[in-house]
Amino acid sequence: MARIxxxxxNGQLGHELQRSLAPLGELIATDRQELDLSQSGERIEQALDRHYPDIIVNPAAYTAVDKAESDEETANAVNADAVGAIARWATRRGALLVHYSTDYVFNGDGERPWREDDATGPQSAYGxxxxAGEEAIRLAAPHHLILRTSWVFGAHGANFLKTMLKLGQERDALKVVDDQIGAPAPAALIADITAELIREYLAKPAGFAFGTYHLAPRGETSWHGYAVYLLQRAAESGLALKIDPANIQGIPSSEYPLPAKRPANSRLCCDKLQDTFGIALPEWKSGVxxxxxxxxxxxANSGRPPREWP
Ligand SMILES: NC(=O)c1ccc[n+]([C@@H]2O[C@H](COP(=O)([O-])OP(=O)(O)OC[C@H]3O[C@@H](n4cnc5c(N)ncnc54)[C@H](OP(=O)(O)O)[C@@H]3O)[C@@H](O)[C@H]2O)c1
Structure with missing residues (x-):
């Protein structure tokens, strides 16, 4: 039985992975207390020695995109240095490393969906x-899967969808940026596909197609289009909103300045994943x-009608 x-x-994806990977082997699910990725590589490798997994799945990351602008050192420690240490350990042990990355590694130009071999050009400290984490893996661990995804959301954890549900109940006017285009990826979908890929690896490790893949739902929208859709659907489901979703105003990113620059083009081309593994990706609205x-x-609300969002 594989030790995973x-x-x-406790993150969005970590939560879903505990569900999706449970049938595949013995799970060792760690949090920041049990495996702190901001500590030295040596300490991380010692922790891995203790657990001695066959497969490491690494959804942990420094994901505070704006905070990273003023704390790049910690972002690098967690997202790059720790990942390098995990990759080196995985290679020594002969373990598979599954890691997640982001559309933020690209510069956001153009309108064509990014392909895995397109030139990178991150515009933020987080990116x-x-x-750097991706590069450390490619350098040290040939037996890896790097899954680049975008706009992750789920029922567990903090995300744009939950923020919009809350604001939609509190405010009668909302402005949301409409010039950043991508696809919201459900954590459950990423976790399910991770399980499918690991299942394939376990069945045939020798012929497995290791490498970097893009993973996002089909279709595209803006944050504005996403907000309008999710609030329309929430209203149809009976959630009492203050806002009329049709009145949500689209604004350019320049009217909503944030410390970290976001890519305008967050589209990810997922043909490689679909062609290599025969995976059919759903349309983004179904995940919402x-x-x-x-x-x-x-x-989900203990039998009570949903009134207010926590
Ligand atoms: N969220 C997105 O929109 C998005 C988009 C593209 C790619 N991604 C990538 O997808 C992956 C999963 O993202 P997510 O949305 O699930 O992230 P998330 O909900 O923010 O969860 C991140 C997890 O990492 C943990 N963590 C942070 N610093 C740590 C440290 N020093 N040591 C150990 N654990 C630490 C957090 O622990 P605590 O719970 O203790 O804080 C949290 O459980 C990440 O690699 C992320 O870069 C995310």
Whole structure:
């Protein structure tokens, strides 16, 4: 039975991975207390020696994109240095390393969906740290999967969808940027596909197609289009909103300045993943519908109608 170690078990993706990977082997799910990725590589490798996993799945990351601008050192420690230490350990042990990265490694130019072999050009400290993590893996661990994804959300954890549900109940006017284009990726989808890929690896490790893959749902939208859609669906599900979703105003990013620059083009081309593993990716709206159903169903609210978002 494979020993599978997950980092960052309390994150959006870490939470879903505990569910999706459970049938595949013995899970060792760790949080920041059990495996702190800001500590030295030596300490990280000692922790891995203790657990001795066959597979390491690393959704933990420094994901505070704006904070990273003024704390690049910690972002690098977690997103790059720790990842390098994990990659070196994985190679010594002969373990598979599954890691996650982001569309923020690209410069956001153009309108064509980014392909895995396109030139990178991160525009933020977070993007630079994530790219450095990828490069450390490619250098040290041939047996890796790097899954680049975008706009992650889920029922567990903090994310744009949950923020919009809250604001939609509190405000009668909202402005959301409409010049950044991408696809919201459900943590559950990423976790399910991770499980599928690991299953394939376990069945045939020798012929496995290691490497970097893009993983996002089909289709594209802006943050504005995403907000309008999710609030329309929430209203249809009975959530009492103050805002009329049709009145959410689209604004350019320049009217919503943030410390970290976001890519305008966050589209990810996922042909390589689909062609290599025969995976059919769903359209982005279906993931939004599923998470809303989870969040707004009476069962999820202990039988009470959803009134206010925590
Ligand atoms: N969120 C997005 O929109 C997005 C988009 C593209 C790619 N990604 C990538 O997808 C992956 C999963 O993202 P996510 O949305 O699930 O992230 P998340 O919800 O922010 O979770 C990140 C996890 O990392 C843990 N962590 C942070 N610093 C740590 C440290 N020093 N030691 C150990 N654990 C630490 C956090 O622990 P605590 O719970 O203790 O804080 C948290 O559990 C990441 O690699 C991220 O870069 C995310």
């Amino acid at each position: 170690l997950i980092t960052g078990k 630079r740290s994530k790219l 519908d599923q998470v809303l159903a989870q969040l707004l169903s009476p069962a």
